[in-house]
Amino acid sequence: MTTETTRTTKSKKLVSEFRQFLSEPWFAILTTILAAAILLFIVIPVFAVFFKSFGIGSGGFTFEYYKEFFARSYYLNSLLNSLGAAIISTIVVVLLSVSISLYVTRSTSFLSKFYRGAALLPLVAPPFIFSLSLIILLGRNGVVTSLLNDAFGLEFSIYGFWGVVLAQILGYFPIGYMLVESTMRNMSPSLENASRDLGANQSKTLRKITLPLSQSGITKAGLLVFVMALADFSNPLIIGGGETFIAAEAYLLVVGQQNLEQAAVLGVFLIIPSLIVFIFQTYVMKDSGLETISGESGASNAPLTKRVKSVVMTINTLFVSFIVLMFIMVVLGAFVKIIGIDNSFTLEHFQSRNGWDSLYTSIIVSFLAAILAATIGMLQGYLFARKPIPGKKALEFLTLFGLAVPGTVMGIGYVLIFNGSPFFLTGTVLLIVLNMTFRKIGVGLEASISKMHQIDSSMEEASNDLGAGPYRTFGKVVVPLLSPAFIAGFVYTFMTAMVSISSVIFLIAPGTNLAAVHILNLAEQAQIGMASAMSFVLIVIVLSCMGLLKYIEKKTGVSI
């Protein structure tokens, strides 16, 4: 009897929800379009990869390709290599993030600002840039290698597993760092102060109070870095030497042999860890409770004591100098003939029409994707936070899932879906834009939802009561309130789209080549000079765009 009642109330609730949903037809239509788009551009491609791995769509259901996977130690090795490299990179990135965050959040000195800037620098470069500079520095005939060789007769090679690990640490560091830093910045200092007052010294306080409090941020950072490092395919291609890595292998299977089925199997093994991590992060971590302590007091954290500071600063200085050195190598590499061999100044590496064309395409495409992603994120955030939408939770999950899908898998999925009817989009700019957009809309969505939760709905109610309809309220009240979320989505998507490679590399065609892909191609031809030159220009462009946004932020007073 009771279950009966709950069922009727439940269905009644559902019916009323539906009625409400349909009462604002434009929002209903928008939501439906959004949902369809999310399905088409995020969910279906992933499923397509999954089905393809069983041979569905090309000769019927079979386990053949999985058998092949396990029959060759080669594929299994590539999986183990990728997992190993990802785990090591993650641990190192997290440790370094904590170390730098500790200093940066407790000091306002110029040095602290400089460290922060340098730590974030890798964000604006293609993810494989460090492979290039590592080869320049530590290759078999690198600048440092030769010195060591001359001085001690020491010989080593950066190509291989450890080269990849090093490149990943440098490349994915900013992602981890940003999360750890923001957690530490938002932490209330009162608990730390209490601990110090009760007699614990600083290192004990750090161990017992600060780190446990930052745990959720640190875990989140670790998971994110892990997923990105696992899906990394460009570093193994450049610096992997003979070692195989799973994402790179999947890529080579597609472009070298068009063996989409086998590539799909590798894709499945690539997506499983990402999916586990994503579900863990979404459901298990949400209610850790510790993160709720946030800094409202306005007091700042106690500066580090001498002893802790000396440890932290040694690590930080070493690491930051390393990052800066890497970038200097790229800049030098761009302006000399062949760095380390013929160091005469030249501008010839910049004279590449194909390179400039691809830069132009990248800017246009990234700009469009950023606008689309930010707009959709904002709209979706509003609808999800305020409107009763059937299946809202599932849609939100799927949108955020777009962020977690490894680029290689998404790229292969797009190749499978959009290479024939009914959606023949292969080779078009539109497909690249859509790919970049839907992989990133999660960021704008998250920003908008959290912004909407901070804003009380009374303003919208007031607007409604004063006679403005729901659409007018949205335009006049909600959109202005959400503009910071819009900007956040825009900046993030633009920046990542400019340097993204793993997914779009499958989608380019003559005339739609992208800068990051072009640079990787140059690196494959071992054209370090041209690759460095194009990377340099790309970095300058992304940095200037960021600068421009900062300027707009100052002028308009909208925080970014």
Place this chain on the structure above:
Amino acid sequence: MKKTIMLLVLMTTMVIITACGESGSSDEPLQVYTHNDSEEMDAMVENIEENTGVQLDVLRLSSGEGWSRIEAEAPEIGADMQIGMLHGFGMKAEEEGYLLPYESEQWEDVPDKFKQEDGEWYGTSFWYNMIAVNEEIIEDKGLDVPQSWEDLLDPQYEGEIALPDPGTSGTAFLIVSTIMQQMGEEEGWDYFEQLDKNVGQYTKSGSAPAQLVAQGEYAIGVSWDQAVLDYIDEGYPIKSVMPEEGVGYSLDVAWIFENTDQPEKAKEVMDYLGSQDFMELSAEYRSMVTKPGITDDSNVSDNFIDYDAQWDADNRDRIMEEWQNKFSN
């Protein structure tokens, strides 16, 4: 702020609309695949655009990569034309019916062996395998300069050889094909299994080994003629070695895809490729071009084996499958 956002959204819509509108018009650039190196191709594209007025959009893919893309895209191949590809793939494409026959008058004086009889593909230049050796490393490590394919198997070169990967690189497939045609398949496989022990790195592109040797990353790199000679000209401490047993050579061919929607423009470009002007430009980047009287190839061709490009076309799939089986384990 709201206005800015509205403006941005409006701009986006406009850009998308114009982008979509463009694709229908006849001013669309000609879409071209190539396997040529970026540096060379940049110069060629500029020259072609200047002299024909046809705009080109180029995508560079190494030979193996380009071919598998073409096969996957067929019959809706995503380019109008290919400028620079392996001879063997030209033959395969012809068999598969991917190509548009076009008899160009500009190509008349090019010997018949360099072009397909119905004008389905035309050979612009040819190139051959060449070994690059870094003299400094050889001296430092007390190694001998290899003189033949056989020498490369010597254990003293362990980890010192850079070889392109035949899965993606046409240069590499030419090496594989040469060895197989010379030694026979069984011995050929033995050769590569032994060579594998000395290979420090397989590269995706065929020019990369030359560059790696010039940079001093490896002592020996197997690559192709011009890639090596360029670095010698620029003064790097490397020398070229032509293996005693002889090398294979391949014609670099161009063709028009059957499904092109701009055949007139493509034909115009094809005419130009056969002109004296273009062949002379080509000769700056290649040691030999097919138009008579531009390059002197009398002394190089002594080193060529009796290479059979048809063998490439017929056996590539099978050989590559076995390659994957042997070296991907």
